[in-house]
Every structure is written in C-alpha cells, then in structure tokens.
Amino acid sequence: MNPVPVALLGGTGLSGRVLYSILSSHPTFKCVSIIGSSASEDRRFEEVWEEKEKKLEEIHQNVGYERLPFPSNSDAGCVRPMTFETFLSSHTPTSVKFVFSTISPSLGFLETRLTSIGFTVVSISPHGRLPSNTFVIEHSLSSLPLAPASLYKSPNCVVCGLTPVLSCLVSNLRPLGLEVSGLTITTMQSLTGRGDSPYDTELCVGNMLPVGQIEDTEQYITSELNGLFGFSSSMSVDVRCYRGGAARCHLIDLRVLVGGLFVEDIHVQTDDVKKWCEEYDPCKEYYDLARTVGVHTTKAENTPIHFSSNKTGMLQSSVKGMTVVVTNLAVEKKMIKMTVMVDNLMKGAAGAQEAKNQDPTPSVP
Secondary structure, three states, rough: OOEEEEEOOOOOOOOHHHHHHOOOOOOOOOEEEEOOOOOOOOOOOHHHHHHHHHHHHHHHHOOOOOOOOOOOOOHHHHHEOOHHHHHHHOOOOOOOOOOEEOHHHHHHHHHHHHHOOOOOOOEOOOOOOOOOEEEHHHHHHHHHHOOOEEEEEOOOOOHHHHHHHHHHHHHHHHHHOOOOEEEEEEEEEEEEHHHHOOHHHOOOOOEEEEHHHHOOHHHHHHHHHHHHHHHOOEEEEEOOOOOOOOOOOOOOOOOOOEEEOOOOOOOOOOOHHHHHHHHHHOHHHHHHHHOOOOOOOOOOOOOEEEEEEOOOOOOHHHHHOOEEEEEEEEEEEOOOEEEEEEHHHHHHHHHHHHHHHHOOOOOOO
C-alpha cells in the first residue's frame, strides 16, 4: 500500500511535534508538509525542534519536563516547515489526503479555510468541535458517519482519557439496570498544556494553577462528555481543573455516582469494576479487521485500560502511550471512585490520527 500523504498544521508546536514523531515512522501515513509560522519557514525542522525543546526544558527544568527527541529516521531531517500561504500555493486536496491540525483555537479560521476549498481536516483544536464531528475511537466506533466528512475532531485530552473508562462503566452498568447519574472530575494536569506558550506563574495559587481562572478547559470537558455520552441535561457534571508540574501525564480524580430506578445500593464490588476495566476492549475486532486490509492504527498496546493495584498509583513519567491507567479504585455504596492517569501528549496528539482511522474511506469489511 502506498503511503497516504498528509500535512501537519501547527506542526512545529508541542502537540504537532508529538504527532510528527508518530507520523515519521508510520506505515500508513507520510507527512509531506509541516505548516508553521514565518519564524520557522524554510528552516531545518530538526533545528526548530531542538530550539523549542530547549526552551521548554529551561522553563520547566525543576518540574519534571522530559525533552522530546527528534525522530531519528533519515526522512525526518529533510522536512522544512512552510507558512500556511506557501502550503496553499504548493498543495491541493488531491496532493494531500488529510491535514492533521494541532493549532490553537484562535487560529481555527485556518481549518475553516482549508475545508472550504476541499481539504479534509482532522483536528485536536477546540475550534469547531461539535457532537456530530467529535470522536473517541473506544466509544464512537458504532456511531461513525456514513460518508466521509470534511472535518473530524478529537476532544480535549482529559476527555480522550476519561472516555474509555466511562464507556466501560456505562456498558457494564446498563445490563444491571444502572446508569451514571453524576460525575465529579478533578484534574491535576501538566503545565505543558499550552505547548510552547508557558503559563504565567503569577496566576498560581500555592504551587497549583487553577485552570478555570484563565481558560475554558472545564467547559470543554463538560460539554464534550455530554456530547459523547448524551448525559441528561439535569445530570450533575462537576469539573475542576488544576495544573502543576510538567511531567508527561495528567492525573484525574474521577467519582461516578451510580443510580437507577428505586436503587439504594448498586451491589457492585471493587473487584467487579477491576474486571470490567481489564476486559474492556471494544475495538479489538475493528483493529483485527483493519490489519487484514493493511490499515495501521495507533492503538493501545494491549487493552485501552490498564488497572494498577498499587495503592499509591504510578510514577506519572511512566504513563506513556494510548493506554490509560486506573488505580486507587474503590466502590462505596453508590459511588465508584478511581484515579485515572493519561499520557496527555500521546492521547491528545494521536487522538487526531485515531479519529481519522475511523473514517470509512479505507473500508474495513
């Protein structure tokens, strides 16, 4: 199978660099264009990469940041970033099959411009996210669009991490006549959330940065979970987000209130939920079929959820890849409580590629 040509909008930013590190050795996609600002135009990508990583390392040197290495394969060294206008003058929707976008919401109009002239955009940017175009593969496989679309969205990285866990719970509670009736979500996210644009440390309260004071992450998480799962408008979804440290991992405290008609006790044990997590793999058949027709997918190495029995959790720096980690699990009466750990860079950046892998264009029988 010939590689599918793709471009990377915002490719010089942190999420773009993570996505490029995947694409640089990807058996299905080949990145033929890196779209960045005029400051990086026609420079060696490796030079731009190392410059940005060095800056991040200097900013976060005392809070756990690990430098992202430049891909070692030979083709990567030949790529030179170009501006958006240069891209439009040198590529067409027939020369670039997909544009993967990692741009900030303020530049979302560039995605709109691309789709208006026929490009297919696959994006992790909040700009233009709607329930109808936002997908997480573990949950959305049965609700794919019947025809190829011009815009595919992957949600906030916290939502990408929580979705397989919540989908697992919903699918196992339903046969018991139970349902999710409330969510309380508290995040301890990495300070690298803005990529190469650091947060103002003067906004910190103690050693934590209350995200709700400066950006719309809490609203994104709430609306995207409601859109994906169709939760009742009367259901409480309480989200509080904080940032602290720069390790490549988000830690999420998840508390799920379970209800049902005349339910006083859900009669679900901690071991039951552990088993659900360990056995949850809704995409196995899809991935197996995809491989038979040569479609490569960046899936979790084993199953989407890894349960850790270590009561103190895991080192954040050891949580890497598409698998999310569940630990500190407990069930008390009608409440399921756990800690979810997510590789924010991989789950966020690769979420765009996974959203594209759901497109029925390369049909899977």
